Amino acid sequence: MLLSPVNLAVFSAALSVALVVYLVAAPKPVRVPIERRRPGLVPEPSALEKGAAAATALIERALRRRGTPPGASMIELAGLKMRRQDFIFLVGVGAVVGAALGLLLGSIRLAVVFAGIAPALARVWLGMRISRRQKQFAEQLDDSLALMASNLRAGHSLAQALASVASESESPTSEEFTRVVNETRVGRPLVESLMDTSARMESEDFAWAAQAIGINQEVGGNLAEILDQVANTIRQRNEIRRLVATLSAEGRLSAIILMALPFVVTGFLMLTNPGYLAPFTEGIIGPALIVLGIIMLIIGGIWLAKTVTIKF
Structure with missing residues (x-):
């Protein structure tokens, strides 16, 4: 029958898919900006824009009192077409988001760690852009x-x-x-x-x-x-x-794998068997072993970096 429940379901699904495709692929209506329709009218900034402008202005005043910070030269070397106060504001927003995520997970320590990830990642990202440039x-x-x-x-x-x-x-x-x-x-x-x-x-x-x-x-x-x-x-x-870069590519890849392996294994164990890593958070021996492992990892990373870096 044409009006059977199966046919109605198939027809409804096809109609829904066609409607979604039309909404996505259909050309958007041409809208003339308000400054062209009403030349004398200055559009009112939103509350979010006002808050961001006030925050960046406050950061700029603080930077002026402190003088030119080292980060300003890094932003310039990285080739970013951005003011330093805007970049600092974005990093601060990232830190706030990270702290909120840590609090949602129910841990103040995670909030502190996640808040510190944003500035660290920003510094690493700037360094990578500078090196590439x-x-x-x-x-x-x-x-x-x-x-x-x-x-x-x-x-x-x-x-x-x-x-x-x-x-x-x-x-x-x-x-x-x-x-x-x-x-x-x-x-x-x-x-x-x-x-x-x-x-x-x-x-x-x-x-x-x-x-x-x-x-x-x-x-x-x-x-x-x-x-x-x-x-x-x-x-x-x-x-x-x-x-030299071609001949040392294998050594650099080995260094990256060896440096990432402890973190990958730790993340895998935290997902599959969290109780296996519980002794590392109890007592004094566990944190001491973690600190010792980090120190040895840093020494090994420096050793590997010096091994694959060739100056001529």
């Missing part, structure tokens, strides 16, 4: 110097060659060279700005290029040829660096 700058350096040499050969000045690299290179090279160009335009010495960039990006190769430019400004010579030689040397060093 510095690595990209080092890999792009030989092409950047070759582009500068080509511009100098074409008859451009050194300032024009730097501006060409700033406009045609990829990030983060374009951002760093743009900063150099802007600093020189306001009167800062070029070599000083270049050396500051090499220190900021922790690039010994770029320091060579900056020294070569400084020597050329003092004694003269063919700067394009010098930059070509420096670029060739940096290119060969990058090839050796990639070869």
Whole structure:
């Protein structure tokens, strides 16, 4: 029968699926922003926006009283287009959420631990972004110097060659060279700005290029040829660096697995058999063994890191 309960159920399910697909895939109505419909009207910020603005303003005043904190340079090195007070506010929100989660689980200790996870993860994340950005700058350096040499050969000045690299290179090279160009335009010495960039990006190769430019400004010579030689040397060093990274990949992977193994096993035991780890939280011997294990893990991590890190 067409009106049997099975047919009605199938028809209802198909209709529901079709309705959901339509709601998801249907084009949204075009809405003109209120500032275009009523140009003289300034939209009223929500309560959440007002609270966030007040919190960031309070953080900014506190930072001004303390001076420039070390975290400000880390945010800049990481290439984040964000004010330092906004970043600190987001980290604080994460810490509050972690503390609330710990309290919901019924433990003040967990609340303290979860609250401290957000700043630690933020610091680690910034460090990873800084390392990746510095690595990209080092890999792009030989092409950047070759582009500068080509511009100098074409008859451009050194300032024009730097501006060409700033406009045609990829990030983060374009951002760093743009900063150099802007600093020189306001009167800062070029070599000083270049050396500051090499220190900021922790690039010994770029320091060579900056020294070569400084020597050329003092004694003269063919700067394009010098930059070509420096670029060739940096290119060969990058090839050796990639070869070393390839040969040490197995050791680095082994180090990561060995460092993560204790935490993975502990988490698995906490999920499958929590009572097995109960003696570690009772008495004095358990916490002492945990502290001893953490110390040995730190020593082993440093040992493994020194083993797979090769400097040349």
